[in-house]
Amino acid sequence: MSATISVRDLRKSYGSLAAVDGITFDVQPGEFFAILGPNGAGKTTTLEILEGLRKADGGEVSVLGQRPWPRNPALLPRIGVQLQASSFFERLSAREQIRTFASLYGVGARRADEMLGVVGLTEQAEVRAEKLSGGQAQRLSIACALVHDPELVFLDEPTGALDPQARRNLWDLLRQINADGRTVVLTTHHMDEAETLCDRVAIMDRGAILRAGAPATLVRGLDSPVRISIESGLLDTAQARALVAQAGGSAEDVSDDGVSLTIATRGPAVVLAGLADRGALAGLRVQGATLEDVFLQLTGREYRA
Amino acid sequence: MSPDRTRVGATVPASTRAANLRALRSLSRAMFSGFVRDRSALIFTILIPVLFLVLFGSIYKSSSAPKVSVLEVGKVRLLDQAEAAAPGQLGKVLAVTDSASLAAALGDVRKGSYDAAVQQQGNTLVVHYSIASQTTAGVVQAVFSSIVQQADQAAAGRSGGYALSTRQVEDKSLKPIQYLAPGLLGWAIASGAAFGAAITLVGWRENKLLRRLRLAPVSTGSVVLARVGISLIVAMVQLAVFLAIATTPYFGLKLTASWWMAIPIVACGTLAFMSIGLLVGSFAKTQQAATSIANLIILPMAFLGGAFIPLDYAPAWIREVSYAMPLRYLVTGMQAVMARGEGPAAALPAIGILLGLAAVLTLISLRVFRWDDV
Numbered sequence: 254m255s256a257t258i259s260v261r262d263l264r265k266s267y268g269s270l271a272a273v274d275g276i277t278f279d280v281q282p283g284e285f286f287a288i289l290g291p292n293g294a295g296k297t298t299t300l301e302i303l304e305g306l307r308k309a310d311g312g313e314v315s316v317l318g319q320r321p322w323p324r325n326p327a328l329l330p331r332i333g334v335q336l337q338a339s340s341f342f343e344r345l346s347a348r349e350q351i352r353t354f355a356s357l358y359g360v361g362a363r364r365a366d367e368m369l370g371v372v373g374l375t376e377q378a379e380v381r382a383e384k385l386s387g388g389q390a391q392r393l394s395i396a397c398a399l400v401h402d403p404e405l406v407f408l409d410e411p412t413g414a415l416d417p418q419a420r421r422n423l424w425d426l427l428r429q430i431n432a433d434g435r436t437v438v439l440t441t442h443h444m445d446e447a448e449t450l451c452d453r454v455a456i457m458d459r460g461a462i463l464r465a466g467a468p469a470t471l472v473r474g475l476d477s478p479v480r481i482s483i484e485s486g487l488l489d490t491a492q493a494r495a496l497v498a499q500a501g502g503s504a505e506d507v508s509d510d511g512v513s514l515t516i517a518t519r520g521p522a523v524v525l526a527g528l529a530d531r532g533a534l535a536g537l538r539v540q541g542a543t544l545e546d547v548f549l550q551l552t553g554r555e556y557r558a
Numbered sequence: 559m560s561p562d563r564t565r566v567g568a569t570v571p572a573s574t575r576a577a578n579l580r581a582l583r584s585l586s587r588a589m590f591s592g593f594v595r596d597r598s599a600l601i602f603t604i605l606i607p608v609l610f611l612v613l614f615g616s617i618y619k620s621s622s623a624p625k626v627s628v629l630e631v632g633k634v635r636l637l638d639q640a641e642a643a644a645p646g647q648l649g650k651v652l653a654v655t656d657s658a659s660l661a662a663a664l665g666d667v668r669k670g671s672y673d674a675a676v677q678q679q680g681n682t683l684v685v686h687y688s689i690a691s692q693t694t695a696g697v698v699q700a701v702f703s704s705i706v707q708q709a710d711q712a713a714a715g716r717s718g719g720y721a722l723s724t725r726q727v728e729d730k731s732l733k734p735i736q737y738l739a740p741g742l743l744g745w746a747i748a749s750g751a752a753f754g755a756a757i758t759l760v761g762w763r764e765n766k767l768l769r770r771l772r773l774a775p776v777s778t779g780s781v782v783l784a785r786v787g788i789s790l791i792v793a794m795v796q797l798a799v800f801l802a803i804a805t806t807p808y809f810g811l812k813l814t815a816s817w818w819m820a821i822p823i824v825a826c827g828t829l830a831f832m833s834i835g836l837l838v839g840s841f842a843k844t845q846q847a848a849t850s851i852a853n854l855i856i857l858p859m860a861f862l863g864g865a866f867i868p869l870d871y872a873p874a875w876i877r878e879v880s881y882a883m884p885l886r887y888l889v890t891g892m893q894a895v896m897a898r899g900e901g902p903a904a905a906l907p908a909i910g911i912l913l914g915l916a917a918v919l920t921l922i923s924l925r926v927f928r929w930d931d932v
Contacts, residue, residue: 291708304773305773306769306772306773306929306930321560323928324772326574326775329774329775330775331775332773334770334773336766336769336770339765339766339767340765340766340767340769340770341767342589343596343761344592344596345591345592346593349588349591352584353584353585353587354774356580356581356583356584357581357585357771357774357775357776358774358775359577359580390609397770449823490568522771554678
């Protein structure tokens with residue numbers, strides 16, 4: 254089966270700034286794909302070229318087997334695009350918004366109302382878009398992008414301005430969209446979001462894709478130590494160092510900030526067993542490496558969204 | 559075709575046409591609901607112009623020109639005699655202009671350019687006047703009956719005496735309401751159309767709705783047509799409300815035979831001013847900027863184009879400048895058919911000029927049009 258999206262050596266510059274600097278990647282059918290990176294990495298520009306909103310300076314782009322540029326009316330009904338939460342008609346209710354968008358795609362009012370139910374906005378159907386909360390507006394925006402049942406969905410920073418609770422609620426919805434068999438491409442600057450939701454991520458920085466793959470694979474490829482922390486005071490430093498030595502580590506792997514004692518180790522089984530033997534498991538936290546560590550390793554910079 | 563531009567008016571198959579029609583309908587409905595729910599827009603496009611009409615209409619209800627302007631048709635000896643009898647006196651109340659033919663003179667009186675036309679038939683002084691302004695009509699009658707009386711006394715029955723015959727021309731000269739109503743209506747339509755187009759374009763660009771619509775399988779034409787349709791509806795409502803109020807007995811607007819030609823003039827004026835709004839919207843970055851720029855264009859034009867100040871009474875330089883003001887053609891076109899009693903053809907120059915302007919500005923707008931801010 255051929256790739257849903259195929260990008261080869263894509264380039265786009267604004268003046269002297271190379272926003273996208275020769276990137277290459279594929280997205281497979283049914284995949285949940287994230288383009289991850291700090292602001293200004295070139296994520297949105299990449300997405301806009303895929304959607305057909307911008308012309309690439311160079312390279313090959315194929316979306317569902319077709320060229321998105323120039324504006325390709327045959328492609329448009331097959332893709333769904335969610336822009337920002339505020340891209341609505343003025344002074345229309347949630348129901349009127351989605352019915353209007355539905356009719357632009359030749360989709361009836363009943364299906365539009367169903368979609369409103371899918372994103373959990375049936376009770377807000379009469380509320381004007383301006384009066385919806387951030388999370389509700391984002392849901393409506395996603396519903397409007399899905400109302401014509403597209404095969405491929407683009408989401409640009411869908412959880413950008415949401416509080417943590419609303420973000421998690423939205424994650425469930427996004428998972429469901431993908432579970433229905435759609436290919437989903439999202440951009441995000443939240444590492445945890447990409448890690449939680451996506452089959453594959455492309456880590457992007459300064460117009461280039463640094464690495465692409467499944468989040469777990471990327472993290473594993475780091476071969477970084479596991480960080481085990483417990484409450485301070487359960488174990489003195491000497492005991493902790495002895496434990497680390499057993500697991501094949503050195504004294505520098507132990508730190509205590511007065512709140513938590515943290516041990517970084519490549520032999521977590523030995524350390525955990527030792528802690529259990531000593532009955533020192535209160536406040537236990539075990540943390541593997543995250544995509545942030547991957548980013549740090551790739552760029553030499555701390556990740557700052 | 560440059561690769562960086564989407565073509566706007568490509569030919570489409572029938573199925574796409576049906577889809578575009580459907581899109582047109584739903585976009586129109588969305589825009590219409592958005593408009594009628596916008597209180598400030600309703601106040602701005604309907605209420606304030608009507609308020610102006612009521613205020614100005616009441617203020618100018620009984621105004622009159624201080625001096626009576628008279629057209630002298632042929633040789634009127636009685637006027638010369640009156641001048642000879644009291645040199646300089648006549649000029650204080652009458653401004654006399656020679657006129658070649660009676661028909662032309664009556665036309666001028668009818669249009670309100672002059673207050674009366676006078677001719678002498680034997681010993682009878684025939685005065686054609688308009689009762690448009692009753693004050694002026696009274697002055698005309700008083701002045702001429704006194705002229706005839708004086709002449710009579712001077713002649714002392716020598717040749718059978720002089721007589722005065724007054725004839726009213728049709729009641730078509732412009733009472734204040736008859737220039738105020740088309741003038742203010744023209745201004746209301748111009749601002750409604752220009753602001754509507756500019757604010758929609760900039761607002762939709764700002765909130766990315768324009769870009770969202772570009773991602774839907776809808777033609778640009780449907781989006782534009784929907785907006786044009788809404789603006790036309792709004793303009794027709796403005797026309798209806800104005801006529802309803804101005805023709806009440808209190809204001810006394812008398813519509814002349816071809817008044818219905820105001821409908822196509824209003825439609826073309828709407829297109830012309832929408833295209834001005836479109837151009838403003840293509841350059842302005844924010845809605846506030848669009849509003850300010852549109853105001854800067856429309857408000858001075860209302861004064862210089864005869865919407866607020868009737869051109870007949872305006873200083874000469876304003877009359878000169880007015881020819882460069884699109885609003886002039888909207889206003890004078892409506893005055894001609896609604897109030898001056900001219901035939902349907904009188905509307906054609908206005909329609910032509912307004913449509914031409916709309917075409918030129920729309921073409922320019924298409925060239926500078928941007929979907930996005932960046």
